[in-house]
Amino acid sequence: MRLLIRDVEKAMVEKPEEPIELAGWVYRIRELGGLNFVILRDRSGLIQLVVTEKPDLSLESVIAITGIPVRNEKAPGGIEIQVHSVNCISKADKDIPYRVNGDLSRIGLETVLDNRLLSVRNPAIQAIFKVQSTIIEAFSTYLRAQDFTEIRSSKLVGSGTEGGTALFAVEYFNKKLYLAQSPQFYKQTMVACGMERVFEVAQVYRAEKHDTPRHLNEYVSLDLEMAFIESEKDLIELEKAVLIHVFTEVLRKNSSELALHKATVPDAAAVERSPIISYEEALRIAIKESGNARLFDISPEVERLLCEWSMREYQSPLVFVNEFPRRHRPFYTYPLGDTLTMSFDTLFRGLEITSGSRRQHDYQAFIEALPRFGLKPEDMPGYLTLLKYGCPPHGGFAIGCERLTQKILGLSSVKEASLFPRDRKRTNP
């Protein structure tokens, strides 16, 4: 029976001197003093094999071995396997065009992504997606425990809900549809219809042309929407709780993945301490932090300044900015007075990871506000139906899954946190 690498030590203690069977990928080969040291990789970790006979092995070949585990202080992890037999299950061609075990700090991001089918074999890169898997799980699990229902809404829509953003067109039989830029309308529909609390984890699409370390044209959005809230502050409280659960679970399940990236997650107290500041206050703080630079919006530079300020003043890597001006937020946002909104953004380690708001649930107020956004009621029959026949106060937010992954692990670009990223130039693999 095949054993996983992570279970070798336990097997050794329970049945010392007994041969074990491992299977995995050849991660490294080194010859030293007549002995061959092979680092084997499986889904659970790495371990050193000592092979006396020179094996005909190539890097990344899949092998199964039997041998006796022994302690050796010099071996990585303190254990190595004295190998009896090696069976090559799938021999890797030696012309491999990418060094899987290469030093990632010396391999540029473009090379990593160009060779994605091979670079993702590297343990540190795989670690990114193990952490991402935990993020998705923790987000879902926390919300289910709060009585949220998971939904799956169509990604093929007749038009965008947000306005402003460019959309990708789809040839749908003899019609033109668009890839949804968010499940906004659908999640509001499900709340209005009485499901009250819904979440969705799915791809969304933005046909924006900028190619930056902050942007992807296809990304995974951790979306939620809930009824019977009073203001965006209820949503901020919920997001704090969601993030605490995500961080706790990543720490519990992915400590070795965090270690590979020398990363840490904030503890619950740090999340609780994070300040909520208004948009106006945020700009004032950023101007002061920057030494009186002329700042007019929550730009990437301002996001960084605010997080530095929060770290210094509150020992928290998070800042919630609320009360955005109405002109900065979509038409469905609930107003606060005449010029502001019950909205917020969440900044984490210098990057916006979340946008959320209470939504306008009043039919008359919705219709009256549309002209401010250059919209007409007849442009949005769906929203009219949603609001006209009984709709509770509600709101929601969306966390960018790749951005959260990036910032947890300290990655330099959001593209590193997408398995097969799509940007303006990258459409393959």
Add this chain to the structure above:
Amino acid sequence: MRLLIRDVEKAMVEKPEEPIELAGWVYRIRELGGLNFVILRDRSGLIQLVVTEKPDLSLESVIAITGIPVRNEKAPGGIEIQVHSVNCISKADKDIPYRVNGDLSRIGLETVLDNRLLSVRNPAIQAIFKVQSTIIEAFSTYLRAQDFTEIRSSKLVGSGTEGGTALFAVEYFNKKLYLAQSPQFYKQTMVACGMERVFEVAQVYRAEKHDTPRHLNEYVSLDLEMAFIESEKDLIELEKAVLIHVFTEVLRKNSSELALHKATVPDAAAVERSPIISYEEALRIAIKESGNARLFDISPEVERLLCEWSMREYQSPLVFVNEFPRRHRPFYTYPLGDTLTMSFDTLFRGLEITSGSRRQHDYQAFIEALPRFGLKPEDMPGYLTLLKYGCPPHGGFAIGCERLTQKILGLSSVKEASLFPRDRKRTNP
């Protein structure tokens, strides 16, 4: 503090005679002998309100009430609320174009779907998506417990992996991409790279023109792939375990939703008893069952016949059909002899819900087989990279989420199990 309807009985027992607060949607209004009976709906259920003063209410309005819960055998559920005060939070317009509380057996599917934004307010329709939420959760939870990692792969691809099926084209900046018909290549990549066990729950797209109760052009696929299997029989065992967990969880969490549809789930023993028959055997059985009809393929009619046979002979609503001829399966399927494959389909209550197989992991054998499928190695550089540099034996399957939902609840069409279904004609809402 607002109470959920499902918690009223508990509150009544713990604090009798104490007023409670409820909020929800007006589902039904009836006047009888000077009293007004209102059925209130919230995310947790329905309850009867008794209002003495004639309230100015319309169906589907959102209201908050206070009142005293009392036992009344004649009330649905045995409890009603003697209402003190009603506060209308969102008044529904009386011109509502769809009867939310109408008898679904008398409302045609087209009407239900045309009015999706309102029909989904009906408890029996919402129940479908609560069950679906549990299916997705149970699928994910079971696999995570088996050390599977959840992945999210791009839905924008350069070409299809399956071949044969039509694809929807996307205008991606100045390129033409396609909506992925399955995460097949990506999940195989992650297995080959050493993640070993992955799953993905995401939309897939088929640009097929047929418009039947079995087909959707956009559906949610419950996909998995795993390394180190010997044959499709390992996958069948895994699927049995997954389905047992799904059925158990649906029964545990959604008994009231099942009741609304008069539906039952198979027990573990029935799943365990389900037969595995070869493609050839399946045809033989179907021919016999049909009274010697001329049957040449696993058609919808054959799927029904085989499930009837299994129900009679094994008291199981499931049949696994394996060893499909090579010409019926995609190029990446692992052969069995010269003409068959290590593949299977799962039939449940008369419908194919799953397709799976061991995959060809041998680079040479893969290349040599391509001409049989009219393919050339240069057409699939991705697969060559995947297989050339160390790839373990592996396989996987995909369950159609809407089909599984449909068959659990006994729905007449798969479209009923899609929140916002997309078919040839239906692109809205």
